[in-house]
Amino acid sequence: MSFWRRGEEAVYIALTMVATLALWEIAVRVFSIQSFVLPAPSAIFAEFALAPGYLAENALYTLYSTLAGFALAVVIGFALAVAIVHSKFLERTLYSYLVVLNSIPKVALAPLFVMWLGVGVEPKIAIALMIAIFSIVIDTILGLRSVDPDMLSLAKASRASQWQILFKIRLPNALPSMFAGMKVGIAFALVGAIVGEFVAGQVGLGAVILQAQGSFDSARAFAAIVILAMMGTVLFYLVEFAERMLLPWHTSRRGEHGSNVMVHI
Structure with missing residues (x-):
């Protein structure tokens, strides 16, 4: 049942997307909307066909920066969470520093990273790390602290x-x-x-958008935005897939198990 349910959801999503693109195309043509204001989907697809290698190269650069920053955020975030959970001193100091750092708009810090690390890929990775790490630290601390106290007492009693x-x-x-x-x-x-x-990049989808902005090439800008949307969606579902594989008992599958329980009842 779960397989067929997901298949139906995929069909509904695909039909919704096709209908949205069709209405978008019709609206642009009927109301004669200028291409620099809102390009038609056909113009965006033509941009993909016009420069597939260029867009793919920049997409891979952005993907590398994203994955590198995310990987560092997971490793460093886990280490910080463990340290905070096991040390009252770090909880009162390091945790407060993280809260303050998270409250600072990262766009304001981006020029500093460019001055410190140059205009290569390093500042992009550092900014990705800074933005991603806080949610990982907070949720990891929550998970590490949510252990049953009786289980911890039993483990300590077992030396x-x-x-x-x-x-x-x-x-x-x-x-x-x-x-x-x-x-x-x-x-x-x-x-x-x-x-x-955006701050300092000559390569990447952010740079593509800025270059398209300078030439009022909305079709290329939208093409980059579409790639970003697809990239973000795929990365999210890859993390969710890893969660399903490693934690089949987790609440992410509660709906499926719940429906099965209701059938048995």
Whole structure:
């Protein structure tokens, strides 16, 4: 049943997208909307056909910056969360610094990263890391702290080491929360990469959009935006797929299991 339900949802989504594109095309032609204001879908698709290699090359650059920043955010975020959970001092200091840092608009910090790291890929990765890390740290801390106290007491009574408690009790318990933070973080990492390309970038989809803006080429700008939307969607569902594979018992599949339970009842 689950397979057929997902197939029906995919069909509905596809039909909705086709209908939206058709209405968009008709509206542009009927109301004679200028292409620099709102290009027709046919013009956007023509832009894909006109420069597929150019768009693909820049998309790969943005994808690399996004994935590198996201990977660093996961590793560093997990380490910070573990440190904060195990240290009252770090909880009172480092956690506060993270909150303050998260409250600063990252666009305001982007020029500083360019001055510190240059105009290469490094500042894009750093900005992606900064934007993505906060949600990962917060959700990981929540998961690490949500362990049943009785389970921790039993582990300590069994003379389990702190490392054993962390990797055999706290980490498995924290994985659902970590994946929740990672699904938010992957989208933020993409935003961070684009912000870095806006500030100082000659390569990447952000740079493509800026160049299209300078020449009033809305079709190329929309083509880059469509690629970004597809990239963000695919990355989100890849994280969700990893969650389903590693945590088949998690609440992300509660609806499926719930429907099965109702049938048996």
